[in-house]
Amino acid sequence: MQPPTTLIGPGDDAALVRAADGRVAVSADMLVQDRHFRLDWSSPRDIGRKAVAQNAADVAAMGARPTAFLVSLGLPPDTPIDVADGISAAIGESAEELGAGVVGGDLVQAAQVVISVTVLGDLGGRSPIRRSGARPGDVVAVAGELGRSAAGLALLLGGSTDFPDLLAAHRVPTPPYAAAWAAAAGGVHAMTDISDGLLADLGHICEQSGVGMSLSRSDVTVSPELVSAAKGLGADHWEWVLTGGEDHGFAATFPGDVPLPAGWTRIGVVHDGSGISVDGETWPGAGGWQSFAV
Template sequence: MPSKPAPTDDEADPRTVAELSEFALIDELTKGRGQGAGVLLGPGDDAALLTAADGRVVASTDVLVESVHFRFDWSTPEQVGRKAAAVNLADLAAMGARPTALLLGIGCPATTRVAVLRELTAGLWREAQLVGAGLAGGDVVTAGQLVITVTALGDLGGHAPVTRTGARPGDVLAVCGRLGWAAAGLAVLGRGFRSPVAVVNAQRWPEPPYGAGPRAAEQGATSMIDVSDGLLADLGHLASASGVSIDVQTARVVIPQRLAEVGSALGADPMRWILTGGEDHCLAATFPEPSAVPEDWTLIGSVGRGAGVTVDGEAYAGPGGWEHWR
C-alpha cells in the first residue's frame, strides 16, 4: 500500500491534483525557477532546447516508485525530490560529465496534494542547482501510486567518456564518497528509529561527489561506475564489462565511527553495509597507478587478470548488493 504523505510546509493549501488542469499543475511546479546555462528554452513548449557545445550528450534515466525507493513516513517530499535528482546526476558524474539539465515525469493518483508535488519538485530543483543544472521539461500523468522518472543530461567538455570497459590488469581501484551510510540508515529506519540523524538522512537522500567524476576523468581514470546497488555488485558490472578481476582490500577501507556505533547498537557488521549496501551513490574508478588517484579518492583495491570480484583474495559469501526481482 502506498504510504501516507508526510505533512508539508504548506498545510494551508488543501488542493489535490484533480482540482487543477494538467497545465496549471505544470505551471505550479515550474514557475519562478531559473535554468542552467545549458538550457535555451525550458518548460512551456513542445520540447526543451538545450546547448550541446561538446557535440555529444550524456543521458541517464532512473525511475523511483513509492514504497519501493522511498516512503513518505520516512522522508519528506523535498527529500524525495533531492534523491530523485541525485541518483541521476551521479550517473553523469560516473561518466566524467557535467550536468546541463533534468527532465521530470510524474505519475500520481488524483488525490495527491499539490503541495506534496510542489515540495518534491523544489527538492529536485535544489539538488540540480548544486551542479548548475535546471529542470528543462517533463510530463505529469495519472497513476495508481506516485512514480517519479528523471532523465539527466550532461556535457563531456571535450574529453572522452569514462566507461565501465576501460579497466586493465595492473590498475588500482579507488572510491570517492560515502559507502554504507544509506544501508545503515535503512537498518535504523527499519527498526523504527529516527536517529542518528546523519545516518538516517543518508538513506533519505544521497550526497554524491558530483565534481569527483569529471576530476577523475581529467586525471586519467580508466573506468568508473556509480555505486547504486552495492560496492561489490557494481564492481561486478565493471569487472565484467572490462574483462578483468577486481579485488577489494578491506584493510584499506575505513569504517566511520558513526557506522561502527550504529552497527554495535543493532548487532550488525558495518563492513557488510560498506561492501554491499546501495543508495550512497559514491563513485568507484580504476586508475593506471596509485599516483594518478586524486587526493579526495581512497585507494581500496586492485585490478587483475581473470573475472569476478573478490574481497581480500576470497569470494564473498552472500549477495554483493541489491537486485530487482531477486
C-alpha cells in the same frame, strides 16, 4: 532560473538544450513510492533531491556534468499539494545547484507517486569514462563513504531514530560529484556510480573490462557511527559497506603509477582473470542491493 545551456525551456512542444560538445550523455531512472522512497520516512524535499542525485551521479560516472533534467511526475489525485510542490521545488533547487535546468516533463494522475527523471550531461570535449576501461595493474579506488544508505535503511526498518546522519544518508544521497569530475580529468581508466553496492558495481567493471580485482578491507574507510549502528542492530557493518546500495559514491580504477585525485581512496588492485576477492577470499554475502520490498 534556467542556465545558459537552456536555449528553450518548458512551455513549447519540446525543450532545446545546448550540446556544444557535439555529444550528449543521457540517463534515466524511475522512483516509485514504497519501493524507492516512503512518504512516512522522507520529506517531499528529500524525495526530490534523491531523484536528482541518483540521476546526476549516473552522468557524473561517465565524466559528464549535468546540463538539463526532465521530470515526469505521476501523482494520486489525493496527493497533498505540499507533497507535489515539495518534490518539484527540491528537484528545481538541486538541478540549479548543479548548474542544470529543469527543461521539461509531464504531470499525470497515477495510483502511487512515481518520479521519472532523465538527465542530460556534457562531457566538455573529454572521452566518456566507461566501465570497460579497467586494466590489470590498475588501482581500485572509491570516492564517498560506503554503506551509510544501507545503514540508514536498516535503522528506519528497525524503527530507530538514532544516528540521524545515517538516516539522512538514506533519505538523500550526496554523490561526491567533484571527485568524479576530477577523476575524469585525471586519467581514470574505468568508473561507475555505486548504486547497487560496492561489490556488485565493481563486478560490472570486472565483467565489462574482462578483469578481476583484489580488495583489502583494511584500506576501506569505515566511520565509527556505522560500526556503532551495526552493533546496535546486531548487523554486520561490512555487509553494508560491501553490498549496500544507493550511496551513489563512485568506484573507479586508475593507472597504478599516478597519484589519485582528491577525494579518492585506494582499496585494491586490478588483476588478470575475473571475480572480486576481499582480503584474499570471495565475499560470501548477498551481493548487490535490491530496492526494499513493499
